[in-house]
Amino acid sequence: MPIVIAISGKRKSGKDYCTNLIREVLVQKRFDVSVAGISHSLKMEFAKKHGLKYEELLTDGPYKELYRKDMIQWGEEARCKDSGLFCRAAISSTMDSDIVIISDCRRRTDYEYFSANYRTVTIRIETSEEDRKQRGYQFVEGVDDAESECGLDDYKFNLVIKNQSGTDLSQQLNMVTEKISRIIDKLKLPINKE
Numbered sequence: 204m205p206i207v208i209a210i211s212g213k214r215k216s217g218k219d220y221c222t223n224l225i226r227e228v229l230v231q232k233r234f235d236v237s238v239a240g241i242s243h244s245l246k247m248e249f250a251k252k253h254g255l256k257y258e259e260l261l262t263d264g265p266y267k268e269l270y271r272k273d274m275i276q277w278g279e280e281a282r283c284k285d286s287g288l289f290c291r292a293a294i295s296s297t298m299d300s301d302i303v304i305i306s307d308c309r310r311r312t313d314y315e316y317f318s319a320n321y322r323t324v325t326i327r328i329e330t331s332e333e334d335r336k337q338r339g340y341q342f343v344e345g346v347d348d349a350e351s352e353c354g355l356d357d358y359k360f361n362l363v364i365k366n367q368s369g370t371d372l373s374q375q376l377n378m379v380t381e382k383i384s385r386i387i388d389k390l391k392l393p394i395n396k397e
């Protein structure tokens with residue numbers, strides 16, 4: 204069963220950017236690492252259920268816009284019935300990996316699902332509002348004040364990565380690999396044999 208690194212952060216905090224860096228440093232340490240996304244699994248399930256084009260739903264083009272409202276509503280209803288549904292779907296195809304990075308946790312129920320089912324390390328990506336704006340962020344009412352953006356604001360994360368200008372990321376990435384290596388040693392997991 205994989206170890207889960209559950210990443211969260213505000214829009215444009217750099218979740219994808221840091222996910223890639225974390226994946227790279229762990230691959231360098233010879234771990235078998237997969238990356239999965241909860242929003243991708245929602246889109247996949249929505250596409251299957253409604254006979255739509257999954258790949259097109261991943262883009263920011265007009266196709267996605269056509270279905271955006273229905274997809275959000277369907278996702279909320281499905282989550283109400285089963286809060287772990289999209290988390291389960293996201294990780295299901297990566298079970299053979301040593302480590303799975305979930306790049307887009309947004310809700311307490313996401314962290315609850317992974318923590319209840321996997322050895323999970325929660326990582327928050329933090330950045331300044333100024334940096335987010337430079338990366339294209341603009342406040343949108345109903346989005347940036349919604350549960351999906353604010354639900355984890357007060358969560359006690361295992362690690363916090365400061366991904367903002369003037370901050371060195373390499374030292375922080377070392378903290379991640381050290382934490383993961385300690386967990387693997389402690390659990391005596393039969394991985395990373397050289």
Ligand SMILES: Nc1ncnc2c1ncn2[C@@H]1O[C@H](COP(=O)(O)OP(=O)(O)OP(=O)(O)O)[C@@H](O)[C@H]1O
Nearest residue numbers: 212213214215216217218219220221338366367372
């Ligand atoms: N430390 C950094 N140095 C340079 N560019 C960065 C850094 N962090 C993020 N970026 C850039 O900022 C943009 C937003 O980052 P990213 O897509 O990783 O954010 P996100 O949190 O995943 O966003 P969203 O919530 O919208 O999916 C990207 O173009 C990314 O390359």
